[in-house]
Amino acid sequence: MTSVNLCLTGFGRVGRAFSRIIDEKREACRIRYGLDLRLAAVLKSDGGLYSIKKTGLVGISDLRGDSLRGHPAWNGEIPVDKILAEIERGCLVECTPTDLKTGEPGLSYIRKALGKEWHIAAASKGALVLNFKELAATARRKNAVIKYSGATAAALPTLDTGQISLAGAEVIRIDGILTGTTNLILSRMEEGLSFEEALKEARDRGIAEPDPSLDIDGWDTACKILLISNAVAGAELQLQDIRRAGIRHVSGEELRTARNKGTSLKLLGRMTRENDKIRAEVGLFALDPNHPLFSISGTNKGVTFLTDTMDQVTVSGGKSGPSGTAAALLKDIINIYVR
């Protein structure tokens, strides 16, 4: 049995869902993978919880929002450095909100964790999008692993497929429906809803980002196609390299006209490789019925990799929303420790 200390940063919807899945899956992970997953600490900007108990922190997903403060172990001045230094090397589970300008607060957490040779499982995108090269180099030096399925379409296995299932093949093109919110909005608008009604449904179903412009203006898709392209095709794209259009100005008529022509308008992240030059863009594309992503509708996501030796491989589905992201974080942690 390998005991794994987990330090969770951020306790929004994803962080809370993660603490819940750890409670639910603890026993199964012991039996199946020989991993004793122990939630040692939860850190928010204003304090956190830290447990030296053998079981770690259990049952905290039932506490809501500020009520973490009501927990007996609450500490308003809890320095991450001290925690990382005091407990045995484990895995940082980074679930703070995505900030695409500074990468903070995730960036500082990840730097500190890597400094102490901790592994990283990340759901937040900012630090990875802005500072991946630096963080990857540090990880190599510290013999630590950074995994970020939670930041790259979560329960849809984009990185696993591109890096592991297609190992040895050269990826020539990637097409991805990578944001459930935008795909749901487009599907609903095609059916006749207005943009606002469709967005409201995405919010009500808990899959929209807290700041919906991240989804709607294509930033979320841009971050994901950037992270996937850099990981899978060895690109070194930065956010400003990606031509980006969102769905804010698309009309229901436009969508239905496309459908009447037998095509389907989808917001794609697309990477293309030509003469070893790699480009990525985000925008609306009219897909033919023979495109593998043609029938991916609603909150579903999907990604198609075109390769040299394995032809085209498509993955679709995977739970959307915080609990899907939590499941992806758990998956990454297992794959860091189990071979």
Added chain:
Amino acid sequence: MTSVNLCLTGFGRVGRAFSRIIDEKREACRIRYGLDLRLAAVLKSDGGLYSIKKTGLVGISDLRGDSLRGHPAWNGEIPVDKILAEIERGCLVECTPTDLKTGEPGLSYIRKALGKEWHIAAASKGALVLNFKELAATARRKNAVIKYSGATAAALPTLDTGQISLAGAEVIRIDGILTGTTNLILSRMEEGLSFEEALKEARDRGIAEPDPSLDIDGWDTACKILLISNAVAGAELQLQDIRRAGIRHVSGEELRTARNKGTSLKLLGRMTRENDKIRAEVGLFALDPNHPLFSISGTNKGVTFLTDTMDQVTVSGGKSGPSGTAAALLKDIINIYVR
């Protein structure tokens, strides 16, 4: 740079395709993965080639059939034990024909290789289907890894997805279109071809098994759903546990009637878990348009995993035929050595 000795057993269409992909991808694997893949030996039932050169055996894919005998290094009495003992521990690449009665000759090759602590990448199914438990236990004892994507739908990543991408999730159901030949035959018959004409096309395109009854009577699909279920859901299925029907007696009319009803008849391998009891079967199922495998036609394959925490994840595509299998073997070898 890690030097990896490869010992290839079997030199039919898959073995030859494997020797070709190693030639083509050697340099890319050195650069991208730091692996120096070296084809040290090729063994057939009547002899083989063995090279002590630093480069290993290069360019042998151009030799056809018996002409391996014309190679300067040909040796009619080449004991596998001696080769495995003499060269540094590497990976056995098992591509002999599948024999579902004895598992031979693959079984003996794998046992001998594991005995010398070699890793295994397998494309042939017999030994794995019949003796997996024994071989897995030996591998654990010898600290060796057995991978068998090549035996489980090849370039379609069934095992990677189930074991790695869905780690931590419980797989409740698996539906797989796992045999390109039968799916092509059904698609063509739906379009109006006779069974014989459709089978001839599959043969002409080089995707049918040498003995087509393996495909047509559902054995190939049964082997694959068995191997996938055992790996992904911890089942301990044996071939006789799997209710199996093939496509030999299906009529074009039956297929078109299903299509007129809006469904599509597909040969599926299906695993279901109910109260921790796991069952598997192979047969024709009428899929609704909302089933993720509904539109998988022609030589395409696909697999859908239904899980507890990640919902439904579907993978489809992947090159069929010997070169797709060769690409899957290469992928497995890379994943054995690279983390």
